[in-house]
Amino acid sequence: MKTKLLLLTIILPISLFSQNITISGYISDAETGEKIISAIIHHENSKNNVLSNNFGFYSLQIKKEDSLKITVFCVGYKTQNIIIPTKNINNINFKLISNNKIEEVIVSANIPINKRIETSVLEIPVNQLNKIPAVGSEPDIMKAFQLMPGVQSGNEGNSGLFVRGGGSDENLILLDDVPLYYVNHLGGFVSVFNSDAIKKVSLIKGGFPARYGGRLSSIMDVRMKEGNDKEYHGNISLGIITSKFSLEGPIKKDESSFLISGRALVWGLLVQPLTSLVSNASVGYNFYDLNAKFNHKINDKNNLFFSFYKGDDNVIVKYKDKDFSGNNVVANNILRWGNTLFAGRWNHVFNPRLFSNLTLSYTKYRYDSSVDYNDKTENQEYSLNFITAINDIILKSDFEYNISSKYKIRFGSNSVYHHFQPGFSYYKLNSPDISEIDTTYGYSDIYAPETTLYLENEFRLGKIFSGNIGIHASYYYIENTAFFSPEPRILLNFLTSKSSSIKLSYTQMQQKVHLLTRNTASSPMDVWIPSTSNLPPSNSKQYAVSFNKSIAKNNAELSIEAYYKTSDNLIAYKEGATYRTISNSWIDKLETQGKGTSYGIELLLQKKQGKLTGWIGYTYAKTDRQFTNLNFGNPYPFKYDRRHDISIVAMYNINSKIDISANWVYGSGYAYTLPIGKYEAVSNGNTNIHYFNSGDIWYDEIILTYADRNKSRMRAYHRMDLAVNMRKQKKHGIRTLTFSIYNVYNRQNPYYYYTKVKDSEVKLFQQSLFPIVPSISYSLKF
Amino acid sequence: MKIRILLISISIILLSVSCQKELEIELPEIEKKLVVNCFFSPDSLFKVRVGKLLSINDSTSSYIVEDANCDIFENGVFAEKLQYTSNGFYISETLMPKLGSIYTLEVKHPNFPNILATDTVPFPINILEEYFVHTTLYSPLDESYFHDINIRFQDNPLKRNYYELSLQVKQQENNPYNLTFEKSNDLVLQSTGLIGLYPRAIVFSDKLFNGQSYFLSTYYMLNSSGTINNEVFYNSYDLIVHFNAISYQFHEYTRYLIMHLINQESDIFEGIGDPIQMYSNIENGYGIFAAYCPRTDTLHHEFSFDNK
The missing domain is CATH 2.60.40 (Immunoglobulin-like)
Structure with missing residues (x-):
């Protein structure tokens, strides 16, 4: 099988190659200079279409004898037709004029779904994202994707993604091609992505192109805006959760531009002084995100980009008081966690057919907790720090070679130097009464290089057959052990009519990093650990078949997709183990070599154009896990296994000043483990294991026994949200007021179940989280 | 603990309107055991x-x-x-x-x-030294006074050994009451993962000090008895130290019991974790049949003013 694939990848380029003239260039927004992704460049004679890539670059092959009539169109822009009088030309840059100045730039693929050489791809245009009702009127791309078929949210309010039965760590989140390891703020209620800085976002659930790898379940590709290279613009907004600003403009007109965007939880800063008024301890929490991008066009063939992101959550507890001896003491307890990301990118056009992209980047996630205590009078100091982090240095090269109008190859490499800091503590004590302590303990740092090569062949054969066949091969070396993983990727598309097609895909994926975290909302401590000889990389295989139809003159599209996915070498905590439990190895705390099975059917009817836009999604899914030492070795439902999931999202533009939106979601109950039995435990009178009851020798506790793991189901989840956006042209810009209501009919949805003794009986209770939540936000775009 | 307090404080509005609801469900038959x-x-x-x-x-x-x-x-x-x-x-x-x-x-x-x-039945512990130091730490974060209990003992190198430590305070004629383990800088105790669960007894193994003479030093919290002329004083009390040799079964049962009981509790942020099935060494049934070898010492503290 693998040999045949290899032969195919070699033969296809040769068989499809032919002599043409090639025209290439960039597609950009006429007003802002922002490069446009997925614009269609259509050649009238040949009826060939090509799409601009993630950098707005396109390459079009035309037979020498054909006329040069070209049409460029993109949703949200005026179509541009051009008849080129001479064939002695190979570079044309198109500038498209926006249809609607009051709206955000609309970016969306508009090649009919049946003709797109991709499958299992979800895309939400950024302008739609800003209209979807959200808690606190805070647009959130993660939460928007949770409304799409095949994507679960986990607990209510959580920004995590559970895609086709995968865990929250099985998603590769890319910001301008660089992985982000931690994507939550506020315990998961807000994601790290500031929609003001986002240009395009897509989520791939299956049929992964060979250029992607490293995670089992999904790829989320987020592209930051580059900044307006014509004039200065900005945006400020105030909401009940965050306040934001963004500023963009030319550094040198038409040549270089910048974008800087920030977001912060402002009211968190106010909490600290308020708490200090009523207590000696002041408690504060805040988070922020800072995005920046610098873009410089050297010439038509060379562009430079620099991207930067930093986001942190901070918990600060400060205490000032006198101790029992009257001495002034100061104590601080600080928790910090978040990402830092840098990327420098060089786009180079070797020739009209060959486009390259070289990226050098650095990404880091770290969690840091520290406790400091200082008593200057007694000359006593005490500090305890705990740090865990993952640092990656990445060198990535990507090439796109347009061999003909029907055949394109992509190839490249990705070299990563992982530096894992699985967790160590630093403890220091200085006191006149006690001998000085200065010690570090925990796990040693681990370094692991990883290199990946990939090759994609995107082709069209005849009028009905197209596909993308490739291979993603990685080499990973850690602690004297090497892992090599060839991963075939196959996507075939058969047109069944002018407007419909059937797509088949098969992909293998491998994941070499694992996340240790609790599946609850509050845990800020994510610990990433590497695959080792004792903990081999996780693997998945996914088969998918879909029927795709473009309807209503390509104003809407329908896809029905079935998938079957298996995973192996999964991990889970042993019962009762926690990460901070020290042992010789973290392996001691893990159940390894777990297996997962997931299958389902997804339906998506999506309308991206017109006054009424939105989608209807339905998912039927089943996901199991199996570990030797859990549930007596029998398969059990995954925690976020949900059989039925429905989402209806609608946005309606009443006029250029007002739009309204609504969504309704329904999900059948999540799995949970039901307590069914109870018995008395007896502890030793000398030890009083948990509770003390003086005078007795024996102390009783109630122990629960459980049914099979995750065998029971919670109540169904459903909710409706509404929002209205009102825009008005003001002297200094466009003002937008957003009113939204989350959970309109105040449904008490299950957050978790628990038992408690009531009226001398152990009873089962449901905890709910969000009731009806109205909110308002204000923004001014200038 | 602090993070939990913090998250609660910043989400007080949320908490005030979230709700709990009793559910009625049909339960499957249980086995006779x-x-x-x-x-x-x-x-x-x-x-x-x-x-x-x-x-x-x-x-x-x-x-x-x-x-x-x-x-x-x-x-x-x-x-x-x-x-x-x-x-x-x-x-x-x-x-x-x-x-x-x-x-x-x-x-x-x-x-x-x-x-x-x-x-x-395990053999008794060979304790080499045992003493306490009064008021070694005041933690403003916890608003608590911490004192040290120090025990040096010899571990048997020939086999894996398990230990249980619990502390009681007896003041005058009152019944003794148990102390919880809230803080410890001792690596062995930290390695149990139980300190954060505020147990009244802590169990550990000799995995990190097999065969050595180990000096165990950890905090216990006992607040002062009051002040006299603004001077902090501690009334006399007995610190009863239970330091037992325990079997593997005893160790596992105690460890799981602490976690199992904690796991039955829940809060809005932590939710409820995956249930922890209770450890048992009873074939065809539930419960525990485990041995220990007790050792109890009483250390006396005389009335004192703060001796820090």
Whole structure:
């Protein structure tokens, strides 16, 4: 099988190659200079279409004898037709004029779904994202994707993604091609992505192109805006959760531009002084995100980009008081966690057919907790720090070679130097009464290089057959052990009519990093650990078949997709183990070599154009896990296994000043483990294991026994949200007021179940989280 | 703990409107199984409690099984039949566990499957040194006074050993009360992962100091008795130190019991974790049959002003 694939990848380029003239260039927004992704460049004679890539670059092959009539169109822009009088030309840059100045730039693929050489791809245009009702009127791309078929949210309010039965760590989140390891703020209620800085976002659930790898379940590709290279613009907004600003403009007109965007939880800063008024301890929490991008066009063939992101959550507890001896003491307890990301990118056009992209980047996630205590009078100091982090240095090269109008190859490499800091503590004590302590303990740092090569062949054969066949091969070396993983990727598309097609895909994926975290909302401590000889990389295989139809003159599209996915070498905590439990190895705390099975059917009817836009999604899914030492070795439902999931999202533009939106979601109950039995435990009178009851020798506790793991189901989840956006042209810009209501009919949805003794009986209770939540936000775009 | 407090404070609005709701659900039938609980130590009679598993919503049936047949075997040889007393307890008349001996409990009842359990009595701990230091740390974050209990002991290198430490305070004629383990800089105690769960007894193994003389030093929290002329004072009290050698079964049971009980609790942020099935060494049943070798010392603290 693998040999045949290899032969195919070699033969296809040769068989499809032919002599043409090639025209290439960039597609950009006429007003802002922002490069446009997925614009269609259509050649009238040949009826060939090509799409601009993630950098707005396109390459079009035309037979020498054909006329040069070209049409460029993109949703949200005026179509541009051009008849080129001479064939002695190979570079044309198109500038498209926006249809609607009051709206955000609309970016969306508009090649009919049946003709797109991709499958299992979800895309939400950024302008739609800003209209979807959200808690606190805070647009959130993660939460928007949770409304799409095949994507679960986990607990209510959580920004995590559970895609086709995968865990929250099985998603590769890319910001301008660089992985982000931690994507939550506020315990998961807000994601790290500031929609003001986002240009395009897509989520791939299956049929992964060979250029992607490293995670089992999904790829989320987020592209930051580059900044307006014509004039200065900005945006400020105030909401009940965050306040934001963004500023963009030319550094040198038409040549270089910048974008800087920030977001912060402002009211968190106010909490600290308020708490200090009523207590000696002041408690504060805040988070922020800072995005920046610098873009410089050297010439038509060379562009430079620099991207930067930093986001942190901070918990600060400060205490000032006198101790029992009257001495002034100061104590601080600080928790910090978040990402830092840098990327420098060089786009180079070797020739009209060959486009390259070289990226050098650095990404880091770290969690840091520290406790400091200082008593200057007694000359006593005490500090305890705990740090865990993952640092990656990445060198990535990507090439796109347009061999003909029907055949394109992509190839490249990705070299990563992982530096894992699985967790160590630093403890220091200085006191006149006690001998000085200065010690570090925990796990040693681990370094692991990883290199990946990939090759994609995107082709069209005849009028009905197209596909993308490739291979993603990685080499990973850690602690004297090497892992090599060839991963075939196959996507075939058969047109069944002018407007419909059937797509088949098969992909293998491998994941070499694992996340240790609790599946609850509050845990800020994510610990990433590497695959080792004792903990081999996780693997998945996914088969998918879909029927795709473009309807209503390509104003809407329908896809029905079935998938079957298996995973192996999964991990889970042993019962009762926690990460901070020290042992010789973290392996001691893990159940390894777990297996997962997931299958389902997804339906998506999506309308991206017109006054009424939105989608209807339905998912039927089943996901199991199996570990030797859990549930007596029998398969059990995954925690976020949900059989039925429905989402209806609608946005309606009443006029250029007002739009309204609504969504309704329904999900059948999540799995949970039901307590069914109870018995008395007896502890030793000398030890009083948990509770003390003086005078007795024996102390009783109630122990629960459980049914099979995750065998029971919670109540169904459903909710409706509404929002209205009102825009008005003001002297200094466009003002937008957003009113939204989350959970309109105040449904008490299950957050978790628990038992408690009531009226001398152990009873089962449901905890709910969000009731009806109205909110308002204000923004001014200038 | 602080993070939890913090998250609660910043989400107070959310909490004030979230809600809890009682649910009625149908439960599956439970298996008929006996529950046996017995901790035994040298020079004490065997005292076994026999009960049964009940359905979670059964509030009327009794846990107790009164007519079971309980036999004890010593090193594989029948030793004594236990006699029923009351409240589910079965007691040996003369048999007392001996150090290093293997004991097996067999319980039979016509309505339940027979159960078997075995454990061995560990040898006592060789304590080399034991003392406490008053007021070593004041933690403003916890608004608490911490004192040190220090124990040096010799570990037996020939096998894996398990230990249990608990502390009680007895002031004058009052009944002693237990202290919780809230803070510790001791690596071995930290490695148990139990400190954060505020246990009243902590169990650990010699995995990190096998065969060595180990100096165990950890905090206990005891607030002052008051002030006299603005000077902090501590009334006299006895610190009762229970430092027991325990079996592997005792260790696992205690560890799981602490986690199991904590796991039954829930809050809005943590939710409720994956349930922790309780450890048991009872074949065909539930409960525990585990040995320990107790050692109790009393350290006396005289009335003092803050001696920091």
